[in-house]
Amino acid sequence: MSSHLVVQTFDVVLDNAPAIFELAGDALSLLPVPGLALVVKGLSGIVDAGARVNDGTRRAFMEEVMALSDTLKKMLRQTRAAVQDAVGDEGAGRALIEDIMRSEALRLRVQTLKSTIDALGDRIKDLKGGPGISGFLKGIIYSSRNEDTLSDMKDRLARAIEIFTLEGQLSIETVLGDAIENAKEIRQALEKAEDEKVLDAIPRAEAGYRCVDELKSGFLDGTREELFAELDSWSTGEFPKQVYFLSGGAGLGKSSIAHRLCTRLDEPTLGASFFFGRGNIESTLPFFSTLAYQLAISQPTLRPYIIHAAREHHKRATMVYHRSLDDTLDTWAGDVSRYLAETISKMSPYRDFIHGKPQMLERLIHRAGGVFIFARIAVKFLDTNRNHPNPQEQFELLLSPVGGAGLSPLDALYLQVLMSAFPREELCRSPSRHNHLQSFLTVIALQLRSLKPDLIELLWPGLSKDDVVWMTDQLRSVLLMDRSGYVLPLHATFGEFLVDQNRCTDPLYRVNSSAGHAKLALGCITAFTFENMSAYLAAANGALLDQFIHYAKSNWDIHLGQAEVNDELKEHIEQLSSAQNALLHEGTGLDRRWCLCEYKAIAQDAVQISLEYAKSAAYSIRWWQIALESPNLRMHTEATLPNIEAEEIVQNTLRIFDIPQAEVVVTSSDIARYEAVHKELVERIRHENAQEAWFN
Incomplete structure (x- = not known):
């Protein structure tokens, strides 16, 4: 029910119900106090039974009932005003009422009233009378007794109402007001968190100019002065144009010029920037979404529109055609x-x-x-x-023309740098050194965003932090360790060179892309242990483990989509299906659908693994949605775990993953297996006293 409909229902109730006990159906569900609907139903039955007593006694009893009715209608008006303020989002009013109903203070207030109403309901049996001549005669015979009973019921109801309305000199209206304000704060916090979650789920690359200042700041003062005068006129002049197209061949300094322009503009003129010099430089997918994310951060007026568009967007694949430019x-x-x-x-x-x-x-x-x-x-x-x-x-x-006459000067230079830092003779004599160099170059060429040495050590077992620092220093002609400690190529063409057999003509230095992605995917997947995830959930932002798990959960599927299939990788994917957790599935969307399709395409025996992962992930996502909304799981050891039906798993799988409907079949044994995995996880969370981290 939308907020507008909730307000309209309030109006119908307040305009057409003389007394609260005349409410029924949906109207009762609007009473924003847990258990109060049962009180009203019980009170209605008591009022009907009170008709057996003469007017004088019944009038006194009804005065108490109407006093309670007036109080409850005031609460309805108070709640209506709060709901009206919440009008805007679909379901916002109903959600606010549900939050108010979680108030412990309101629940305690109604307990005494409800117990009294229940007791009065039992006393109705003592009232003699009823329809017809027989009932009329009984009413006359027992009139005195009925009056005493109803008088006692009135006194007990009066005491209960007094406690309900003014316990501890704190009016029920004040308690409700506090509950409403608390519910609003909770709702605002949830909406803000949801907005942040929507923003955080926007696929993006760390490609803004601040991420590449060390890489692109090698700019010689005094050069390009005419060009910068033109750029200043374009960006801040009296008649600025919308687009400025700066063209030139690779390595001519366009990025340095763009970086310098960004530093000159900055806030508030600069809305967003994207440098294709880092991460997955072959992919255009994160370009527009990265700009959208940066604009949402830098431009408050655009933020709500971008959040709304991101929430509604159905993530369809995007094709971008880019034509090469003539060198100038x-x-x-x-x-x-x-x-x-x-x-x-x-x-x-x-x-x-x-x-x-x-x-x-x-x-x-x-x-x-x-x-x-x-x-x-x-x-x-x-x-x-x-x-x-x-x-x-x-x-x-x-x-020197190393690598053959067909190499470009830049590729020959790259090869010469590698051969000078790590001579072929030494690599042939020491297979372990060659293996370390190959591992290091693989990370440099295939990393989806720049990594620090200690993070590389976690991601690629066997490659120590000291090895990374030493090899970075040996290759400092082509590599850079920026001021934050991230290792990255001086220019994106170095990574392209390493994986291209036509450019890197010496196999001693060439990177096997598919094998490298398989090793990186494996490094990401093996990060998802219970110990790591528990520590990650409790870790401060920016901590080493926080960076490691964030990289792993953001990029494991992308590495997998470009990996060669091997038995070890398939085994870990199967294990991943039986060890679902909340963080693993954050942001499940286009990339994950794509990687599963790719994974299925490159190996027939991977089809079943992909389908099983998709079903178990769909179950886990829904399981955690329910679990995180339930306070019982974090507080009570005997709490009932979420129950998810096969049809819901199928629909979730079809919605999240791009898999034909005919292929998705969920059996009772599947559900039993998923339930067992999550039950075991909950038991371990409780055993380790990690509820606060996992269920917060």
């Missing part, structure tokens, strides 16, 4: 040349070297070809090896 190298060539000349001339010992052999600098400038990222990596490579006794040898390494 001539535009940037002068700035790249200036960057190389000015930067290297300030680096000892290269200053004296290029002064004596300027042709080496000219060759490097020519090889850069106007590509800014090549120039920046070359400078970092020289800086990394500045203590080498032979500067010319370092220049020769930069200029």
Whole structure:
């Protein structure tokens, strides 16, 4: 029932019912005190029976009844006003009434009144009389006795009403008012939490300019001055245009320019920013949703509209077509040349070297070809090896055509950096070192958002934090550890290079994408232990475990969708189906449907695993929805666990996962298995005294 209909029902009751005991049906359900509907029903029966007594005694009794009726109608008016304030959302009024009815203070008030009404109902049997001549004669014969009985009933009712209306000098209206305010606060908190949950469920990437300041801040002051004058005119001028299209080839510095513009604009002018240099750079899916999320955070006027759209959106797959742009190298060539000349001339010992052999600098400038990222990596490579006794040898390494004649200068540079930091001979002699390097490069290439060394250690067992720090330092020409400690490529093209066999021509350094995603999916799934989840629920935001579980639950399915199938991974997916928990299924939506379809497509024997996961997840999601709304589970060891029927599981599965209806069959043995898993989980939660964390 919507809030408007609830208010209309109140109006009907208040306008057409002379006394509260004449209410019936839906109207009784509007009485916002637990048990009060039963009181009114009992009172109605007593009033009917009181008709057997003469007018004088009955009139005194009815005065008490009408006094109670007036009090209850005042409570109805008070509740109506509160419900009217809640008009707007569907069901808001009914939800407010339900929250009011949870008031313990109101419940205690009505207990005494109800027990009195129940006792008075028993005393009705002592009233003699009834219809017909026989009843009339009995009424006359027992009139004195009836009057005494009804008088006693009146006195007892009066005392109960007094306690109900003014116990402890606190009026029932005040108690109801407090309950209403408390219910409103709860409702507002729930709505705010729900809004935050809706926002948090928006798929997004950590791609705003603040996330990449270290990566993109290598900007040389004094360059691009004409361009920035044009950008300032576009963004803050008197007649700004809606779109500015900045074009150029890869590595020419577009991201650095965009980053500098964002830092200059910032709040409140900057609404949102997205840099395709981090995370899953091949996917355009998070682009628009990330912008929507940032706009909801930065623009209060847009926030409610974005939340509403996100809540109603049905998450349909989006196809984006992107056409490559012609390079405009001539535009940037002068700035790249200036960057190389000015930067290297300030680096000892290269200053004296290029002064004596300027042709080496000219060759490097020519090889850069106007590509800014090549120039920046070359400078970092020289800086990394500045203590080498032979500067010319370092220049020769930069200029050498490694990897074959078909490689681009940037790819040849990437390969040269890897070979210099980790020589082939050493890797061939030490399989363990090669394995560590392969693991590290796999994480760098496939991580869906940048990770810290200690988090990588948790995600990829066998790769220690010290290993990660050391290898990052060895590859500091192409990798960056930002001020927050996250490890990421200096440019997105490094990750692309590592997984492409046509670009990374040496298999010693190449990353196997599908095998790497399988290992990362496995690392995520194995994170979902009871101990980890309990600690995660109690952990402070930003703690290491909080970051680990957040990455795992947000990205396990994406890694799985791109993974090669192996027995170990299938075994853990099966275990995942039998160990459902609340956090695992937050944000279940498009990506999870997609990954299941992909997983089914790449291995026939994975179909049953996917279907079983989908059904068990659908059950678990509904189970937790019910459980978290029930205070009994966290307070009473004998509380009844949620009961979910097969049809509801089927409908939930069809709604959440993109699976044909004919494939979804839920049996009684399935339900028994799901129930057993969740019962065991509840028992363990209680045994570990973890109710506050799990059921809060």
